[in-house]
Amino acid sequence: xxxxxxxFDCRLYLGDRPCAPHKAExxxxxxxxxxxxxxxxxLLIKLxxxxxxxxxxxxxxxxxxxxxxxxxxxxxxxNAVPLxxxxxxxxxxxxxxxxxxxxxxxxxxxxxxxxDTSVASCALAAAARTKRRRGFTLNPSGQIVPATLEARNxxxxxxFDDAKKKNELSYQAHMYRIAGLTGGIHPPQxxxxxxxxxxxxxxxxxxxxxxKRPVVGINTxxxxxxxxxxWTGEGYRELAVRVHDELGADVLLLGGPLEETExxxxxxxxxxxxxxxxxxxxRDFCAVLxxxxxVVTGDTLALHVAVALQKKIxxxxxxxxxxxxxxxxxxxxVVAPVDCVCCYSSDCxxxxxxxxxxxxxxxxxxxxxxxxxx
Numbered sequence: 125x126x127x128x129x130x131x132f133d134c135r136l137y138l139g140d141r142p143c144a145p146h147k148a149e150x151x152x153x154x155x156x157x158x159x160x161x162x163x164x165x166x167l168l169i170k171l172x173x174x175x176x177x178x179x180x181x182x183x184x185x186x187x188x189x190x191x192x193x194x195x196x197x198x199x200x201x202x203n204a205v206p207l208x209x210x211x212x213x214x215x216x217x218x219x220x221x222x223x224x225x226x227x228x229x230x231x232x233x234x235x236x237x238x239x240d241t242s243v244a245s246c247a248l249a250a251a252a253r254t255k256r257r258r259g260f261t262l263n264p265s266g267q268i269v270p271a272t273l274e275a276r277n278x279x280x281x282x283x284f285d286d287a288k289k290k291n292e293l294s295y296q297a298h299m300y301r302i303a304g305l306t307g308g309i310h311p312p313q314x315x316x317x318x319x320x321x322x323x324x325x326x327x328x329x330x331x332x333x334x335x336k337r338p339v340v341g342i343n344t345x346x347x348x349x350x351x352x353x354x355w356t357g358e359g360y361r362e363l364a365v366r367v368h369d370e371l372g373a374d375v376l377l378l379g380g381p382l383e384e385t386e387x388x389x390x391x392x393x394x395x396x397x398x399x400x401x402x403x404x405x406x407r408d409f410c411a412v413l414x415x416x417x418x419v420v421t422g423d424t425l426a427l428h429v430a431v432a433l434q435k436k437i438x439x440x441x442x443x444x445x446x447x448x449x450x451x452x453x454x455x456x457x458v459v460a461p462v463d464c465v466c467c468y469s470s471d472c473x474x475x476x477x478x479x480x481x482x483x484x485x486x487x488x489x490x491x492x493x494x495x496x497x498x
Contacts, residue, residue, distance in 0.1 A: 128152065128153070128154075129152070129153045129154045130153050131153040131156070131159055131161070133161045133162060133163075134153070134156075134159050134160055134161060134162075135160045135161075135162050135195055135215050136158060136159075136160055145158040161193070162193050162194060162195040162215075163193040163194070164191075164193065164194050164195065164233075164234035164235075165194070165195050165197060165231060165232065165233045165234060166187070166191065166194045166195065166196050166197065166233060166234060166235050166236075166237070167197045167198075167199065167231075167233045167235070167236045167237070167252055167254070168180075168183075168187075168196060168197065168198045168199070168237050168239075169198075169199045169200075169236070169237065169238040169239065169240060169245050169248050169249055169259075170198070170199075170200055170238075170239050170240060170245075171199065171200055171201050171204075171220060171240050171242065171244060171245045172201070172240050172242055172245070173204075173347075173349075173425075174203055174204040174207055174406070174425050175347075175424060175425040175427065175428040175429075176295075176428075177200050177201075177204040177207055177208070178204075178207045178312050178314065178425070178428040178429065178432060179295060179296065179312050179428045179431070179432075180239060180299060180312075181207075181208070181211065181213075181312045181313040181314070181432070182296045182299070182300075182309060182310050182311060182312050182313070183296075183299055183300065183303055183305060183310075184196070184211065184213035184214065184310075184313060185213060185310040185313070186300065186303075186305040186306075186307060186309075186310060187213070187303070187305065188213050189307070190305060190306070194234065195215045195216070196213060196214055196215045196216070197215065197216045197218055197231075197233075198214050198216070198217055198218065199218045199219075199220060199224060199248060200217070200218075200219070200220065201219070201220045202219045202220065202221070203406075205217055205219055206405075206406045206407045207314065207406070207407075207410075209315075209407070210315040210316075210317060211313055211314075211315055212315075213313070220244075224248065225251065228248065228251050228252045228253065229251075229253070231252075231253065232253045232254070233252055233253060233254040234254070234256065235254060235256045235257075235258065236249050236252045236254045236256070236257045236258070236259075237257075237258045237259050237302070237303050238257070238258075238259040238260050238261065238271070239259050239260070239299055239302065239303075240259075240260065241260050241268055241278070241279060241282045242268075243262070243266075243268065245260070246260050246261050246262045246268050247262055249261045249262075249271070250262040257271040257272070258271055258272050258274070258275070258302060258303055258304060259271055259272070259275050259302050259303070260275055260279065272302070274301045274302050274304070275302045277298070278298050278302060285467070285468070288445060288466060288468065289445075289466045291445065291447050291448065292447050293447065293448075294309070294447070294448055294449065294450035295448040295449070295450070296309045296450055297309060297450075298448075309450065311431060311432065311434065311450075311452045312428060312431055312432035313432060314410060314429060314432035314433060316407070316410065316411050316414060316433075320407055320408060320410075320411040321411055321414070323408050323411055323412075324408070324411035324412045324414055324415055325415075327401065327402070327404075327408075327412050327415075328412075328415045331376070331399045331401065332374075332399070333374050333376070333399075333415060334374055337372060337373055337374050338371065338372070338373040338374070338417045338418070338495055339373065339374045339375075339376060339415055339416045339417050339418075340367050340371075340373045340374070340375050340376070340416060340417065340418050340419075340420065340491060340495070341375075341376045341377075341378045341401075341413055341415075341416035341418070341419040341420065341421075341426075341430075341435075342360055342363065342364055342367075342375060342376070342377055342378065342398065342419075342420045342421075343378040343379060343413075343419060343420065343421035343422070343424065343426035343427075344360055344377060344378070344379045344383045344386055344387060344390070345378075345379040345380050345382060345383045345422075345424055345425075345426065346422045346423075346424050347424050347425065348382070349470070350423075350443060350444060350468070350470060351470065352442060352443045352469065352470065352471070352472055352477060352478070352479060353422045353423050353424060353442060353443060353444060353479065354422060354479060355422060355440055355479050355482060356479065356480055357386065357389075357390070358484075359482065359483075359484050359487065360377075360390055361390060361393050361394055362484040362488075363420065363484050363487055363488055363491070364377070364390065364394045364397055364398035365394050365397045365398075366484070366488050367488065367491055368394070368397035368398065369397065370488075370492075371491070371492060371495055373495065374399070375394075375397060375398040375399065376398070376399055376401045376412070376415065376416060377390055377391060377398050377399065377400045377401055378401055378409070378412070378413060378416075378419070378421075378426055380403070380409070381403060384403055387400045387401075388400055409429075410429050410433070413426060413429055413430060413433065413435075414433050414435075416430075416435055417435065417436060417495070418435060418436040418437065418438065418491060418494055418495060419435050419436070419437050419438075420437075420438045420440070420487060420491060421437070421438075421439060421440070422439070422440045422441075422479075423439065423440075423441055423444045423446075423449065427439055427449065431450070431451060431452065431454075431455075434452075434454060435454065436454055436455060436494045436495075436497075437451055437454060437455030437456070438455060438456050438458060438487060438490045438491050438494065439451065439455055439456070439457050439458070440458050440460075440479065440482055440487065441457060441458070441459045441460065441465065441466075442459075442460040442462075442465055442477070442478035442479040442482070443465070443466070443467050443468055443469055443472075443478060443479075444466065444468060445466045446459050446465075446466070447466075455494070456490040456493065456494060458482055458486055458487055458490055460478035460479060460481050460482050461481055461482075462474075462478045462481060464478065465478055
């Protein structure tokens with residue numbers, strides 16, 4: 125009996141299970157109209173912080189445009205894997221686990237792009253079988269070094285505070301340069317499924333969201349690494365009440381497990397003007413955020429989700445860089461009025477802190493301006 129033809133060089137080939145066209149149509153490789161051959165493998169490494177992973181998806185359309193025959197592999201931590209799901213520009217998502225070293229040993233890559241300046245990610249880049257590395261790697265002494273000249277500037281910003289503060293380029297502009305990409309910068313990408321959109325619609329119905337009114341999301345979280353990025357409880361309360369009463373908007377309180385108690389209290393303190401959106405799995409959280417026309421948030425995951433979903437955004441900045449955040453013409457940045465912004469400190473002895481100096485009036489004015497725009 126002759127062997128059945130298998131197109132091992134097709135980007136739709138999975139190996140451990142049937143591909144999508146076979147499951148949907150029963151087609152075989154011999155005569156498959158969906159055959160998409162690739163001629164090389166590229167490895168992208170971006171492990172750290174789900175928000176950083178999401179904003180790095182800006183590179184994917186440009187990678188595919190400039191290297192259309194390349195099979196794109198992406199290694200990331202498991203908590204960020206859902207953010208890459210259903211993205212047509214990622215051919216294989218590789219979770220960071222015990223099997224990664226075997227994967228790197230068995231695969232030869234035309235190029236490896238590592239965009240993290242961490243020992244773990246640089247070790248992966250150094251271990252990968254390739255003749256071409258971009259971004260960051262380890263030298264023989266185990267020290268983090270730039271693999272190419274284009275990565276040097278970002279590394280300097282990582283190790284020198286004054287270089288970080290002087291920077292005026294967005295994260296994406298730096299990463300495009302490091303990855304050797306040209307042309308216009310694409311927004312981040314997040315592809316929600318019909319099922320996830322339905323989940324959000326049901327959540328909105330339970331919360332009493334009125335489709336005829338603007339919906340403003342207020343994300344109260346900031347993540348545990350940089351707690352000083354968080355705005356004040358009183359600021360959130362005053363903003364929610366004014367947005368509801370003066371702009372006639374529905375207000376959704378957004379956040380993760382760390383904000384669960386706070387958001388319930390805020391709902392009570394606003395006498396129901398703000399509605400706690402509740403707790404959701406990561407992708408469902410993104411879908412619920414998608415109900416909003418505008419999102420007010422600090423420099424955290426919700427900011428990058430809002431950018432990817434093309435929402436209007438009011439972004440609040442204190443200890444992190446406002447320059448690195450690209451809003452793609454859809455938002456306003458409110459930066460704390462102090463000379464020590466962009467300090468990237470986890471504690472502060474100044475009172476009030478930078479974020480405490482951001483007034484609800486200023487944030488409300490930015491929200492109103494954007495809501496009033498067509």
